[in-house]
Amino acid sequence: MTSRRERTYWMYNASLLLRLLVVVLLLLIAPFAYEVAADAISHLTTDGPQSLSEGKRLYQEKTYDEAALYYWRAVLLQSNNADKYSVDEAFQGFLGCYTVQDRTVDGFLFIAMEVMERKQKDMALQYIDQALAIEPDNKQALALRVRFESGGAAGASSDVKKKKRDNKFQPQWGTEAARDPSAMTDKSPEDLYEYGSTLFSRKNYEHCADIFELSCKRSGNTLGPSCSNAVYCRMMIMDYGFNGTGFEKDMIRLQTLAETEKSKWRQGDLENFQWKRAMSTHPHMMLGYPLPPMLKRYVAESVAYMDEMMARVSLEGGAQSLTPLPDDMPFDPISEREKYVMEANQLDFKIKVGFVGSGFNSKAVLYLSQDIFRFYDRDKIEMHIFSLGPADNENFIDIGMRGVDWRERVREHVDFFHDNEEIKMDHIGLARYIHDQGIHILIEWDGYARQGERAQGLMALRPSPLQILHQEFLAQDALYGGVPIITRSDGDDMSSRVTTSGNIVLGLEELNAYDGSRQYEDIAIELGNNRTKFKAVRRQLIDTALQSNPMHPYWDAPRYAKNLESGLIAAWERFLAGKDPDVIEVVESTEASRGTYDQILEDNPSNRASDHVEL
Structure with a gap:
């Protein structure tokens, strides 16, 4: 039976948004020539x-x-x-x-x-x-x-010759001969890391997992990026060890590594802190591991800290300098809590919610999420878009998108659409602009993408009291196409919950491996070999997508928007009450649980003019 009660879990952070600089899944530390x-x-x-x-x-x-x-x-x-x-x-x-x-x-x-x-x-x-x-x-x-x-710098004397970098690996590296252990005998942990990075860029995950692991062990488990990347590469090829025991050991390794680096490189408490350098495990990798949420915060926080500083390095006038922050930055929303409480007590109060990102055009994330802006409650929410990217080319819209302009659809539905592309490389100016709009909840739309397209460090300046990282579940495309997803469900972590809850709502709880990796493999093998069962699961998925009056809960966008809205309101009320950050459980309202019928869709067309203001 499909559950009529959906639960959405929210983690918000009232002290620092975990804004990240990087999207790639590999952190290279090898020396550069x-x-x-x-x-x-x-x-x-x-x-x-x-x-x-x-x-x-x-x-x-x-x-x-x-x-x-x-x-x-x-x-x-x-x-x-x-x-x-x-x-x-x-x-x-x-x-x-x-x-x-x-x-x-x-x-x-x-x-x-x-x-x-x-x-x-x-x-x-x-x-x-x-x-x-x-x-x-x-x-x-x-x-x-x-x-x-000592005066021996390059260029200081015509007698000084540049030292060319020796090729660390012989021609046989990258071939089958490279698997011979003797070929790695004299290689340092850093050399092995560099070679593993090359293999990673070629998507040779099986081989680079071995190389990273050797680098990690040869360093005495101290070369963090090698140790963490070895784990990630094993995940890519689903190498969990005998009966999944290898996976458990890998998680212990990552937790130990994160705890060690946090103790070495971080100083301060939750509100005031400094980092000496970023931690080794990539934040995007960290999201997918069943590890303590606070460790995930620290990993992201360390990158965010360096991120913001790097965004202030300037070369104006030919001299490098670190531009100081304005005296009022980072903003301090905690000290202004009473002001926000007074605002919230006004009869006509609406929570000002802002989405900031570069992808308000024909991107997959907007395709999956545009209905958030179509169905939000305009009596409770004042919606702002802070767009840092360009609009789509008109020819692309006419030909590639058959006249459908997703950016314009969003613009028509929201209250304020701010085109901020001209200040996308100025995170200080952007933070001030957003702060001046009085935004209460700012939602990072780009996630781990759009690197290089905008200045980083925005969220570290705290332009709003609550700051949230919004991650879309891109596997929805597969589910909508009738492709079943098997998932490990033996944990309370986001990486365990995200597909687990989806399968429950879709009536496919049989695809959830509650007992760990061995069951995960068994389900996959059965589904791959049992054609009759696969067809039945596929048919069930397609039927859910076609269901109407009411829409199936999993595909019900207006219903999702109501639950999202309830989560935002709960987070805001928690902030006003001065409560510490915590997990927020959203229990669906009776109204939302009724589902969505065709009349609601007809009353809220996807392309309609609204009372939005363009800034």
């Missing part, structure tokens, strides 16, 4: 805007090292193109190529070598000191500082 890379710059285009565009393209393709070269070229050529792009836009793109790989230190050292080539010793030392501030024991930075201070 500074001198070789610097040589390569001279062979790039001499067109600044073209260099910037190529850097963005390569970044999206995750070719970060090459993208960094083009971004840096754009930095050097900006003075000739001041009317076309800012030096900060190019410089932030350059730093982003390193930060996304957890190699911010390498980025600073690259710049140090570059400016030293131009005999700008003082500036080079500034970058080296910046690197050492992040990683005080970095051997490369320490060696460069000694070298520069």
